[in-house]
Amino acid sequence: MLLQRLDPAAPSHDMASEDFLSGDLLSRLPPAGAPISFFEFWPGWLFYTPIVLYWIAMGLRHGDLSLPTAANPRIETGGLCGESKSGILDMAGPLARRWIAPYATFMSGNAEAAFAAMTEAGLSFPVVIKPDIGCNGTGVKKVDDATSLRSVVESFPSHTRLLVQELIDMPVEGGIFWMREPGQPRGRISSITYKEVPTLIGDGVATIEDLVRRDRRTGRIPDLYLPRLKRRLHESPAAGERVPLVFAGNHCKGSIFHDGRRDVTDALSRRLDDILSDVPEFHFGRIDLKARSVSALRKGEDFRIIEINGVGSEATHIWDGHTTLYEAYRAQFEHYGAAFRIAAANRARGWKSAGAWSLLRAWRRQKRLMRAYPLND
Structure with a gap:
């Protein structure tokens, strides 16, 4: 996942470093800032009616x-x-x-079945849990340990088929x-x-809610971010601390998308x-x-x-x-x-x-x- 580039008008954003983000992609991202087109967050009924x-x-x-x-x-x-x-x-x-x-499936409400599915697929933490039927990243969860896995499995309605998949640790999504x-x-x-993925950087004073609302981009669509951070809204991240706003790489959930058609090759x-x-x-x-780099x-x-x-x-x-x-x-x-x-x-x-x-x-x-x-x- 990519880090949001620094926007001079929004000091809460973090500059991605080349040791985290593949340099060939970093050099091609648009100049500072991630603009919002005038139609980007229209209501779905408005944008999709002609379609x-x-x-x-x-x-x-x-x-x-x-x-x-x-x-x-x-x-x-x-x-x-x-x-x-x-x-x-x-x-x-x-x-x-x-x-x-690698992936495997199991039914919700049964943590032991989840552990068995991980064993079957040869998976170890961290993993991704997501519903087998769904779209737009709804219900996608990152799970770091057994305790979190039990909690996530129980958060889904009973008898729902879930998918557990390896968390691919590559920087380009x-x-x-x-x-x-x-x-x-x-x-x-x-x-x-x-x-x-838009990532805020703390200054030791501003709260997470303040950082979201004062940013040029996230401040226009705070409803996409604040509900996921409701338990942390009044925290003040330390100076330099990074706060990723989303995990699921979906536009309607707040991720930022960049046109990469120039990279189509034979x-x-x-x-x-x-x-x-x-x-x-x-x-x-x-x-x-997910890929190791754009060049790859x-x-x-x-x-x-x-x-x-x-x-x-x-x-x-x-x-x-x-x-x-x-x-x-x-x-x-x-x-x-x-x-x-x-x-x-x-x-x-x-x-x-x-x-x-x-x-x-x-x-x-x-x-x-x-x-x-x-x-x-």
């Missing part, structure tokens, strides 16, 4: 509003909603599995969107996004072709990963996949603060247009979409579960 209308228009054109679920026909709803994270990872063949961070037309040997990378494209072609009938989606990622080396997401994922470079609204909508329409096109090709091959009612049931189940999950770290 929903586009989806409906494409659905009417193709005669099936749920057609994109056939883009990844072996995944429930194509990965649009309600799909199992572990179910997708389980589909990986031997080549793809070598690139995936990102998401890469990949798509491949059915019948084609190669796919293409349409988006790379680097994720940055080597990386071929590596993803090899990996994702080893996931049966996977054609469209985003992989979330460009070579298609030294990274680990955390999740493989389907049709419900976004090309998240649109949340870079420098992206214009026109560019964001153009990317959204291009990607969802590709989802319909790929799904139509799969339908011609004999695959079927999930159907509107199945899609609605999956969406309602996911929403019901997410309302019961604990607050993510």
